[in-house]
Amino acid sequence: MVDTAASSYAFALADVANSNGTLEATIADVEKVDCIFSDPTVQSFFANPTISPEKKQEVLKEIASSSELQPHTTNFLNILVDMGRIDIIEDIVKEFEVCYNRITGTEVAVVSSVVRLETQDLAQIAQSVQRLSGAKNVRIKTVIDSSLVAGFTIRYGPSGSKLIDMSVKKQLDEIAAQLDFSSIALA
Template sequence: MAALQQTPITFQSRSPPSTQITAKFNPLKPLRLSFSGGFSSLKIPNLTVKLSGKGGGAAGAKMADSAAGSYASALAEVAKSNGTLEATSADMDKIDKLFSDPQVYQFFVNPTIDLEKKRKVIDDIVSTSSLQPHTANFVNILIDMKRIELVKEIVKEFEVVYNKLTDTELAIVSSVVKLEAQHLGQIAKEFRN
């Protein structure tokens, strides 16, 4: 039996809000779609698409209730106001990768390590990874406020805020066969139409 593959695809709505189609669905049950036209050459035995709801709704309500959500919202507002929302999103991906390393995370959350030493490391990271100045400042604020342990949660919450600001939904595509990049592109294209 083939193993079930799950691949997230992010897509943006290209239609104006007045022409968008709204469908009610049970978030606990996957939304099953069948495709025609351009998908005739794509043979996928069982394809399930489940909207995760990260663009708003219940997830948005959860975000506002947490400290990580407040930090993420503040960073997103700064990025939006200075026109660097896309670049800040890329910065958050870099920060996520950086803090996914357990040694890096432990270094920054260790209360016995001097704040100046942590700031110096952040300055080195900023110079090598070309983070936006406000993103670097944001990480320094987390260090100064002794809230750096929230960084992983902030990254997740930032994605929620970013998706809401850019009218982006996250769909999880499940297939019993491995999907190639071209197939994922075709699926994303079908959603855009």
């Protein structure tokens, strides 16, 4: 279950971004923050209670500058450090995406493939998901999954409940299911 504090922080950031017209820039910031904080070294630095909040703020200032974060995103991260809640940044990122999607009428589609798909292929997938879901916008997240053999899968809808499976793995599984060799005794 997602931390309710994460939900509250995410909603507050989304509200500020929406009211000052920087929702698109803020979602880009949040994605950068997610990438930065997915590094275990960064996580352990900010989780370390022996490092002073001032030192953490210094490092945040460098991160914000090098990542070109919006001022309100930087302030938000500073508040999390001050409040000792930077440890829930991953949950805040997930919740912010939910808020963003709700505000903008966006459907997220996770496309898994063996190789990186071309931009035009992803655009066609986005159009198909938009048509199927009725969403105003579609954001594509890509995942590389070598177990698919070839082809791709698309997962969208509430909690990824809808699946379009165009993978070779699925086709192989279906063929294997049709070929029931259980009654054959091997010599």
